Each structure stands twice: as structure tokens, then as C-alpha cells.
Amino acid sequence: MELAVQTKGLVKVYGGKVRALDKVDLTVDAGTSFALLGPNGAGKTTLMRILTTQIRPTAGEARVFGLDVVRQGSKVRRLISYVPQEMSVWTDISGYENLLIYAKIFGIPRHERRKVIDEVLENMGLTGVQNEPVSTYSGGMIRRLEIACAMLIKPKIIFLDEPTIGLDPAARKVVWESLQVFKREYGVTIFFNTHYMDEADQYADNIAIINQGKIVARGTAEELKHSLGGEIITITFEKGIFKPDIAQEFRKSSYVKDVIVEEEGLNVIVSDAESTLPYLINILRENGVPIGRVSITRPTLDDVFLKFVGTRIVEKGRISDVKHMRDMIRKG
Amino acid sequence: MIKGLKIMLVMVELELRRLRHDRTELYFRAVQPILWIVIYGPVMSSVRAIPTGEVPYTDFITPGIMIQTTTFVSIFYGLMMVWERDSGILKKLLVTPASRYSVVIGRSMASGVRALFQALIILPVALIIGVHFIHNPVYFVLAFTIIFLASGGFAAISILIASFMKTRERFLGLGQAIIMPLFFASNALYPTQIMPPLLREISTFNPLSYVVDAVRGLLITGDLSNLLMDLASITIFDAISFILASISFRRIIE
Numbered sequence: 001m002e003l004a005v006q007t008k009g010l011v012k013v014y015g016g017k018v019r020a021l022d023k024v025d026l027t028v029d030a031g032t033s034f035a036l037l038g039p040n041g042a043g044k045t046t047l048m049r050i051l052t053t054q055i056r057p058t059a060g061e062a063r064v065f066g067l068d069v070v071r072q073g074s075k076v077r078r079l080i081s082y083v084p085q086e087m088s089v090w091t092d093i094s095g096y097e098n099l100l101i102y103a104k105i106f107g108i109p110r111h112e113r114r115k116v117i118d119e120v121l122e123n124m125g126l127t128g129v130q131n132e133p134v135s136t137y138s139g140g141m142i143r144r145l146e147i148a149c150a151m152l153i154k155p156k157i158i159f160l161d162e163p164t165i166g167l168d169p170a171a172r173k174v175v176w177e178s179l180q181v182f183k184r185e186y187g188v189t190i191f192f193n194t195h196y197m198d199e200a201d202q203y204a205d206n207i208a209i210i211n212q213g214k215i216v217a218r219g220t221a222e223e224l225k226h227s228l229g230g231e232i233i234t235i236t237f238e239k240g241i242f243k244p245d246i247a248q249e250f251r252k253s254s255y256v257k258d259v260i261v262e263e264e265g266l267n268v269i270v271s272d273a274e275s276t277l278p279y280l281i282n283i284l285r286e287n288g289v290p291i292g293r294v295s296i297t298r299p300t301l302d303d304v305f306l307k308f309v310g311t312r313i314v315e316k317g318r319i320s321d322v323k324h325m326r327d328m329i330r331k332g
Numbered sequence: 333m334i335k336g337l338k339i340m341l342v343m344v345e346l347e348l349r350r351l352r353h354d355r356t357e358l359y360f361r362a363v364q365p366i367l368w369i370v371i372y373g374p375v376m377s378s379v380r381a382i383p384t385g386e387v388p389y390t391d392f393i394t395p396g397i398m399i400q401t402t403t404f405v406s407i408f409y410g411l412m413m414v415w416e417r418d419s420g421i422l423k424k425l426l427v428t429p430a431s432r433y434s435v436v437i438g439r440s441m442a443s444g445v446r447a448l449f450q451a452l453i454i455l456p457v458a459l460i461i462g463v464h465f466i467h468n469p470v471y472f473v474l475a476f477t478i479i480f481l482a483s484g485g486f487a488a489i490s491i492l493i494a495s496f497m498k499t500r501e502r503f504l505g506l507g508q509a510i511i512m513p514l515f516f517a518s519n520a521l522y523p524t525q526i527m528p529p530l531l532r533e534i535s536t537f538n539p540l541s542y543v544v545d546a547v548r549g550l551l552i553t554g555d556l557s558n559l560l561m562d563l564a565s566i567t568i569f570d571a572i573s574f575i576l577a578s579i580s581f582r583r584i585i586e
């Protein structure tokens with residue numbers, strides 16, 4: 001199978017100090033969708049900026065459809081389109097004008113422009129506001145305009161840096177459905193950064209989890225969930241009596257695959273919850289720890305993330321992202 | 333090459349569209365030069381402190397003031413580049429197939445177009461207070477072409493500075509530090525003959541002097557003896573600034 005992206009030992013050090021990427025090896029098959037999932041500052045944007053020829057790696061190499069991003073940058077740029085994490089449209093002209101300018105930059109022939117622009121406006125639900133100045137758009141509308149811009153051409157690969165920041169669930173769905181069609185009909189490879197679990201789970205054929213510049217896990221969503229084992233027993237304790245050392249006791253047992261300690265309780269990963277649970281409860285009794293609640297779930301991507309990254313992603317990110325975007329518009 | 337030209341035209345088109353939506357900045361920036369021409373000019377000419385030969389003092393400084401304003405517009409064009417760098421606009425633009433030099437020259441030319449409008453706004457005011465222009469459409473067109481080209485060159489310098497300055501504040505500081513010396517060490521307000529020798533030396537390396545000289549000759553005095561020399565200097569200045577700005581442009585998003 002053809003490789004859309006391939007990196008070997010990719011390292012990026014900013015200013016001699018910050019190690020944003022640390023020997024990243026990655027491959028993405030052509031025609032698939034790929035999610036790079038990671039917390040803030042993990043290095044997602046850095047990787048994408050190297051792949052889109054904006055910055056040079058400190059060491060290692062990266063190829064996009066076989067082309068070296070450093071030595072064959074201009075060829076790479078002819079194959080890709082890109083939505084940066086930050087706001088990237090001119091706010092003092094209309095949405096339509098933004099698309100028109102980009103249609104011209106991409107060299108779309110005059111007689112096709114109107115049709116192509118109408119189509120992307122329609123897909124992103126912006127037809128009604130196309131002639132309004134972008135400064136009157138909401139954060140979500142701006143994001144959709146940016147994605148529309150990247151869909152003006154049919155690239156071999158589209159890079160999306162947190163494509164749905166600032167979008168409400170309905171708009172996220174619209175955007176992703178349209179991207180799925182894009183991928184299916186034109187065979188466009190989709191490479192996106194995100195910190196939304198559900199988005200990676202639902203829309204990525206393959207996922208890599210990145211933390212502190214290192215790829216810590218990769219596979220399909222199913223594979224990642226399976227890698228945790230069968231089931232998760234979540235035990236929450238009564239207020240103020242949680243003893244994290246109890247995790248050590250659990251780990252001694254051969255039935256227990258892994259224990260993840262959280263603030264108010266434990267996630268115990270086991271292959272068969274029903275037979276293991278009585279045993280765990282016994283240990284808790286012996287140690288005199290009263291139990292608050294017990295529940296059994298199958299692993300989600302959240303659990304995988306928790307295991308490899310050590311923290312859950314807090315949703316507050318979304319609101320501050322939108323705020324950031326608004327601030328930028330106001331500044332402009 | 334053709335592709336590059338097309339990109340440049342698109343950048344100019346972008347600027348025209350922006351101007352169509354919002355011209356307030358154009359009007360605000362016209363206030364200061366109008367004050368120079370309407371107040372400073374007549375006051376100074378009544379005291380006859382500066383020898384300008386046959387030419388009334390206000391007429392003498394009108395081209396200088398126009399060019400000071402357009403240079404201002406161009407030097408601060410880089411501020412827009414800094415904002416576009418801090419947002420994702422330049423990142424996206426530089427990931428398209430458009431070549432870097434065509435983006436740089438295109439944006440510089442776009443600034444030239446903005447500057448052109450800025451200069452044209454001042455024109456009616458100058459006419460009203462009685463500045464006497466040479467009635468020759470060819471001269472007129474040539475003068476404004478020179479203003480356009482020179483502004484493009486200054487905008488490229490500004491983009492060059494923007495690619496080194498990490499914050500808007502620093503950019504603003506440096507912009508201010510450049511613009512006033514550039515203005516005072518030129519022939520915009522007084523003939524170079526009356527300058528102290530050192531300043532006169534400096535002014536011969538000041539691209540602004542050549543622009544003012546050419547435009548003053550074409551619009552006011554009709555003295556075109558230095559025109560070829562002026563044009564050559566402006567061309568060299570543009571070439572150097574375009575090349576330097578294109579080279580440093582990839583730094584801007586790093």
C-alpha cells in the first residue's frame with residue numbers, strides 16, 4: 001500500500017531547549033484517515049508543521065507521498081491542503097472573497113471557480129452568509145470557512161490541526177460527514193490532530209497517541225481498546241478514605257492486568273470482571289477500606305489515553321480555544 | 333514566472349477588496365499630511381525661512397509630504413504581516429503552491445496600491461489651497477507609478493523587518509525609529525543644499541530623496557534633469573528590498 005506519510009526518527013528541538021518531538025516514527029496509509037491524539041503541548045502541531053514544510057526537523061526525516069519535506073518542499077505543497085490551528089482567514093473581507101482569493105491562489109480555472117466555491121459553501125453550511133464580512137461570523141462559522149478553504153482543491157492529503165475547535169456538536173457532525181465524503185469520493189487522505197477522544201474514535205481509521213513528543217501507542221481504536229485487556233472495574237471510595245497504596249495490593253494478583261490510579265478511585269483492568277470482582281472486594285475488606293461504588297465497563301479510548309498519558313483531557317480546553325479565536329479576531 | 337505574476341495580482345486584488353470594505357484607515361492617515369500642507373506649509377512660507385527658488389514653499393513640500401505618508405503606510409504594512417503571522421494566515425498562505433517570492437512581492441505591491449490611494453486623497457486638498465501642479469497627464473501618471481513602485485520597495489523592507497521582530501510592540505518601536513530619520517534626512521521638507529554636510533551625505537543614500545526628487549520634478553517644478561538617476565536608484569532599491577525580503581520570508585513563520 002502507498003504511504004501518505006512516513007517519518008523516521010523525527011526530532012524537533014526549539015531554541016536548543018524544548019524537545020517538542022522525540023524520535024517519532026510514523027506511517028499513514030494513503031486513502032485512510034489518521035488521528036494524532038495528544039494533550040496540550042504534546043507536539044501535535046509541531047509534527048504537522050514539519051509535514052507541511054513550514055519548519056525543518058532538527059533530526060530525522062519525513063516524507064509525504066514519498067517526497068522529502070525538506071528537500072522537495074515545493075512538490076509537497078502541490079499535493080496538500082492545510083487548516084492551521086489558529087484562525088487563518090482575512091476578517092475584513094467576506095467569506096466568499098476569502099474563498100475566491102484562495103481559488104485563484106490554487107490556480108482553479110476561471111470557469112470552475114464559482115461552482116467549486118458554491119459547493120464548499122454548501123457543504124459547510126455557509127451559503128447564507130457568504131457575502132457578509134468574516135468579522136461578523138461566529139467562531140464556529142470561521143472554522144467552517146477555513147475547512148471550506150482547504151476543500152477547494154482535491155489534495156492527495158489534507159492536514160487539519162484541531163479541525164473542530166470551537167464547533168458545537170451539530171456543526172462537528174456536519175464537518176465530519178463532509179470530510180468523510182471527501183475521503184470516499186476523491187480518495188483524499190485525512191491527517192488530523194485532536195484532543196477529542198470521541199472524534200478520534202469515530203472518524204479515524206488509525207490513531208496514534210502522542211505525549212511529550214513521543215508516540216506512546218498506536219493502532220485502530222478497537223486495537224487500542226483491546227490492548228488494555230477485557231474489562232475495567234472502576235472502584236470509587238467513600239470521601240476521604242482512598243488509600244492509593246491499595247493499588248499495589250491489586251497489582252500482585254495475576255488476574256489484574258493493570259491498575260490506573262485516579263483522584264477518587266481506581267480503574268482496575270481485568271480479563272474477566274465477574275470472577276475477579278469478589279476477590280478484589282475481599283482485599284479491600286481485609287485492608288478495611290469502605291467502598292463507595294463499583295462499576296464494570298468495557299474500555300473506551302479515554303481509558304487508553306489515561307493509561308498512556310496519565311491524565312484525562314479536561315473539556316475546558318474547548319471554551320478557552322473559542323475565546324482565543326475570538327480574541328484574535330478582535331485584535332485584527 | 334506567469335504563475336508568480338498571477339499570485340502577485342491576486343495579492344493586489346486582496347488589498348483592493350479590503351479597501352472596498354473599509355477605508356477608514358485611509359481617511360485617518362490623511363489627517364496628518366493634510367495638516368502639514370494646510371498649516372505648516374503656509375506658515376513656513378510666510379516667514380520665508382527656507383529658500384526654494386521660484387517655487388512656493390507649500391508647493392515644494394507637497395510631493396515630500398505625499399511620499400512621507402505613503403512611506404508610512406508601507407513601513408507599517410509589516411505590522412499587518414506580524415498579525416497575519418501570529419494568526420494562521422501566513423502559515424496557510426505559505427503552505428499553498430504559491431512561491432515565497434511571489435507572495436512577498438505581491439504583498440509589497442498590494443501595499444503600493446494602498447499607498448497610491450493614500451497619495452491621491454491628499455491631491456484635492458492640495459489643489460484647494462492653491463498648490464500649482466504641472467498640467468501633463470504623462471508626467472502625472474509617471475509620478476504616481478513611481479510612488480507605487482517605491483512604496484512597494486518600502487513595504488518589502490517592512491516585511492523584512494517583520495520576519496525578524498517577534499512582537500508587534502517591537503515592530504512598532506523599530507518602525508517609528510526608522511521613519512522619522514528617513515523623513516528628516518531627505519529633501520522632503522528642504523532642499524539638500526541647505527543641509528549640513530553630514531546630513532547631505534546621508535541623504536544621498538536615502539531612497540526617499542530620490543523618490544521625492546522625481547515626483548517633485550514631475551508634478552511641481554518640471555525639472556527632470558535627475559529623473560533617470562532617480563529611476564535607476566529606485567529600481568535598485570526595489571530589487572534589493574524584494575530579494576532580501578524574499579530570502580528572509582521563510583523565517584517569518586518559524
Ligand SMILES: Nc1ncnc2c1ncn2[C@@H]1O[C@H](COP(=O)(O)OP(=O)(O)OP(=O)(O)O)[C@@H](O)[C@H]1O
Binds near residue numbers: 039
Ligand atoms: N515556535 C516555537 N518555539 C518554541 N517552542 C515551541 C514553539 N512551538 C511549540 N513549542 C513548544 O513545543 C511543545 C509542543 O508544542 P505543540 O504546539 O507542537 O503542541 P500541541 O500538541 O500542538 O499542543 P496544543 O494542543 O496546545 O496545540 C510545547 O512545549 C510548546 O511550548
Ligand SMILES: [Mg+2]
Binds near residue numbers: 044085161
Ligand atoms: Mg497544537
